Amino acid sequence: MTAYSHGIGRYPSIFAPGSLLTIMQVNQPKNISNFHIVGINYKKTDATTRGAFAINQDQYQQILQDAKQSGLDDLFILSTCNRTEIYGFADNADQFFKLIDQHTIGNISQFQQLAYAKSGEEAVKHLYHVGSGLDSQILGDYEIVGQIKNAAKFSKQHGCVGTFMERLVNSVLQVSKLIKNETALSSGTVSVAFAAVRLLENKVPDITGKKIVLVGVGKIGRNTCKNMMQYLGTKDITLINRTATVAEDFAACNGLRCAPIENLAESIQDADIVLVATNAPHPTIHKAQLTNASPKLIVDLSIPFNVAPDVRELPHIDVVNVDELSKVQDETLERRMQEVPKALCLIEEHMQEFLYWFKMRKHAVVLKAVKDKLTEIHHREILQQKNGANYQFEDLEAVSSRIIQKMINLMAGKVRKEADKSDLYISMINDIFETGVNQE
Known part of the structure; x- marks a missing residue:
């Protein structure tokens, strides 16, 4: 959630x-x-x-x-x-x-x-x-x-x-x-939305005859609603959402009712079960809205809580939050x-x-730099050859030979400069090009 x-x-x-x-x-x-x-x-x-x-x-x-x-x-x-x-x-x-x-x-x-x-x-x-x-x-x-x-x-x-x-x-x-x-x-039971359905199944055996209000039609609210319809067979559900069109569209697709947010207090007064899945930074359900209401179960799926803490003081209101809901276990655990x-x-x-x-x-960065270096040598040698007065296609052989020699010179120069690592460098070059030469 x-x-x-x-x-x-x-x-x-x-x-x-x-x-x-x-x-x-x-x-x-x-x-x-x-x-x-x-x-x-x-x-x-x-x-x-x-x-x-x-x-x-x-x-x-x-x-x-x-x-x-x-x-x-x-x-x-x-x-x-x-x-x-x-x-x-x-x-x-x-x-x-x-x-x-x-x-x-x-x-x-x-x-x-x-x-x-x-x-x-x-x-x-x-x-x-x-x-x-x-x-x-x-x-x-x-x-x-x-x-x-x-x-x-x-x-x-x-x-x-x-x-x-x-x-x-x-x-x-x-x-x-x-x-x-x-x-x-x-x-x-692998989600809070489904755990809510298990809870309702256990606490409200005759749920198909109960009036349900779902406040908040985001992803968690929609999933919970779908699970209730699929597993509990109930469709007496009224949807309330701050953005009315979201509730209206979902209600139309699933044959449910919806009510404007302005009717929230009235809607929860008449409900037997209220599910709260809103994303408000402050409580949406307050004690004053429920003081004279009929007994009901409220399931708060929101973080932070969207049911005010003092609602629990009302003896006729049973409130379950996400921490309590997560303790619902099933036979598949x-x-x-x-x-x-x-x-x-x-x-x-x-x-x-x-x-x-x-x-x-990390090695790819080095290999890219090597490729750039080789490309630079290649282009320079090709350009030098083309600038010759009598360029012939056969001259590519000479270009290739010079490129290969320059590569060898680069490696040999490094080996000479790093004498203490020369054996390691030569061994690596030997392995890379698979020369088959036994260095022992």
Whole structure:
């Protein structure tokens, strides 16, 4: 639930077309030790704390602007109901803590106390685990894939995703897809939206006769609504959204009702069940709206919470939030747990492919420079020959001979200059050109 919201070689980019060769030629590689992730998640924080550090789209855009002014131009932010994390390149992770401090309402000291920070390959591995649902509050939650994709895409649109990050995100999304298709990690209750349906199924056995109001028709709201219709068989659902056309279009496609946001208080008064999936920075549902209402169940799917805390004081109102919802387990959990080793193997395989690409990419810069040097020699010799008074096609043989000799002279000159490394250089040249000569 979003608060705003390659393997190598064979995986296309999700962001924009372009060949790997082009990318490798124009981008200098970065030091992977400067790749960091800092964040908090559900493991050490409750939903209220996470809500204080949730980042909506406006905040995200401002963070990216401020980051670029500070020289940070390769990062993205993942802010969901379960976590707020910054991934990217920086001299040190403290620079990311500073961005959190400047743009969220939470106390930065509390954030630092509860946060985790990882660098280098550990940070890379963390993103693979997050993207595969292994680090989710509901094991195997597949909604995180879309959230990572959207977060990285938003950052790229604002000029803050470089080659390393783009390639890494592509790899993570591809591995996540493989895990979903080749394991049973994502079977059963694998998202907050579906967990809400399980909750309703258990708490409201006669739900088809109940009036339901869904406040917020974003991705989480739509998924929850579809799941209710498909698995619970209920269609007595009224949709309310701040942008009315969004609710109207979804209602028309699914045979549901909708009501304007101005009728929110009236609509929830009459409802038996209220699901709140909005993205407002402050509560949408208040105690005063429910004091004289009929008994009802309210499920708050929002981060930060969109149901005011004092609503829980009303004895006839039962409120369930995302932390409580994530405890809903189903009969497939044990089977999903058994799939974790398979998922870890797939992650390890593709992470190593990614790291190999990264290491080889550093060599590509040198190889490109060698190619440029050879091209320079070639062009110079061709030009010299063409400037001759009696240029003949057969003279290309002489040109080729001079080019080869110049290459040998370059290598020999380096060997003479670096006498202490001469054996190493000659051995490498011998291996590269596979001469078959035994140096022993």
